[in-house]
């Protein structure tokens with residue numbers, strides 16, 4: 001294979017500019033900076049004004065609609081919200097437990113599956129095919145169906161030792177589905193590592209496994225971190241689906257309260273709690289993605 | 303006995319037959335320069351020799367042992383050779399020092415401290431001791447390639463395979479890399495190098511071998527192959543190189 005040069009060598013940036021710091025800016029540059037400042041100020045003002053107008057219009061449209069008083073009473077009742085909050089928060093702890101346990105299991109299972117799919121040679125064919133079938137299957141089936149099949153199917157077998165707790169079965173179903181997604185993310189990351197890296201590692205006498213562990217995976221992990229974080233954000237809300245198996249989580253707690261009071265505010269409360277949970281991860285995912293892009297760009301430009 | 307001997311190497315990629323039976327013997331402490339046009343199969347030959355490609359026919363003998371025998375443990379064989387690539391291929395997520403100590407520790411089981419000490423000594427010798435903790439992308443191309451050479455030497459290989467190690471470099475960085483290769487050769491390392499640097503080949507190589515159309519058309523002392531080439535294809539190739547200002 002022809003080994004192409006991947007990028008031009010980056011100049012070493014440490015040498016200071018002769019004669020010390022930057023020369024003072026010219027009239028021209030000062031003018032340009034002032035213009036940019038003015039333009040930035042104007043865009044901020046425009047953005048503020050349009051946001052405000054939009055918010056007012058939306059508020060007026062909703063609150064002046066004929067059904068609003070009833071909607072407000074059934075969905076946005078402060079007293080119902082306060083009353084339901086403790087139970088829902090307790091339920092959310094269950095969701096968080098599924099999230100942590102499930103998230104870790106997904107990482108391990110996804111990585112394992114991806115590694116199996118990269119194996120070469122006829123001896124590994126059965127495992128490789130199994131991993132491929134598993135990924136295709138569980139990426140295709142809706143999570144809710146897997147939840148039903150695992151959550152109700154396994155206990156129905158009546159086998160000794162099969163857990164019946166909706167917490168365990170729900171986590172298992174989520175891990176089954178998400179591991180398939182994450183396996184694909186990892187595989188894409190592994191394949192994104194340039195083959196010349198593998199050649200260099202093998203030429204030093206590293207075995208396939210050592211090459212994977214020390215050279216390929218650490219680099220793959222870096223490229224896929226943004227995608228993994230996005231999947232984590234999705235997982236954060238999907239853990240609410242274990243409620244269909246009867247686990248008393250945030251969603252189920254809200255449902256119970258709704259059943260008792262016929263007021264839907266608890267759903268809104270539960271929804272808001274999930275959003276609060278997701279926002280930090282979403283911001284983190286954005287930040288990591290932006291950093292990865294910057295690194296890539298600076299690498300290709302120089 | 304030759305350190306490295308290639309016998310009748312054949313290699314094809316699909317219908318593209320790149321090597322059609324290449325014979326080459328490299329004796330201990332000798333430097334062989336492999337020349338030939340772009341796409342003539344120099345890299346492929348070196349990759350076959352280092353078992354990074356599986357040959358379609360022929361044998362690679364390392365110290366007389368047939369390492370193309372499927373029963374040979376290819377990982378163990380590769381430990382006895384060093385390869386340096388055109389694009390350096392340093393590991394970007396490891397520091398310069400870790401790049402150099404990786405194989406000695408992981409593959410050869412040397413202790414970290416011993417390997418690090420030896421690596422530092424090597425880096426010091428090439429004037430990059432102060433870069434040991436840096437990551438490769440903070441280094442210039444010439445510095446990266448010199449680290450790559452040190453990385454290959456750190457496993458104390460029987461033979462060093464160099465694949466156009468200066469072709470990806472800016473012209474002003476070529477000299478420092480060639481100087482290192484010259485020094486390594488002077489210390490007695492057995493070397494096979496694919497190169498476009500004819501002047502360097504003339505000075506450093508004991509044998510120059512011209513690869514064309516999948517066979518070694520002509521090989522011998524540099525003065526003969528580069529000075530009085532016998533084969534019209536060799537003359538044609540060298541004329542093109544001279545026209546490009548590389549001789």
Ligand SMILES: Nc1ncnc2c1ncn2[C@@H]1O[C@H](COP(=O)(O)OP(=O)(O)O)[C@@H](O)[C@H]1O
Pocket residue numbers: 001002003315318320338339340341342343344345346347
């Ligand atoms: N991995 C590969 N797959 C298919 N064709 C390849 C591969 N590697 C090299 N080749 C082909 O083999 C021929 C020789 O390539 P190479 O050995 O890189 O030549 P050189 O190093 O002398 O420039 C070229 O035609 C190239 O396209």
Ligand SMILES: [Mg+2]
Pocket residue numbers: 002003344345346465466
């Ligand atoms: Mg080449």
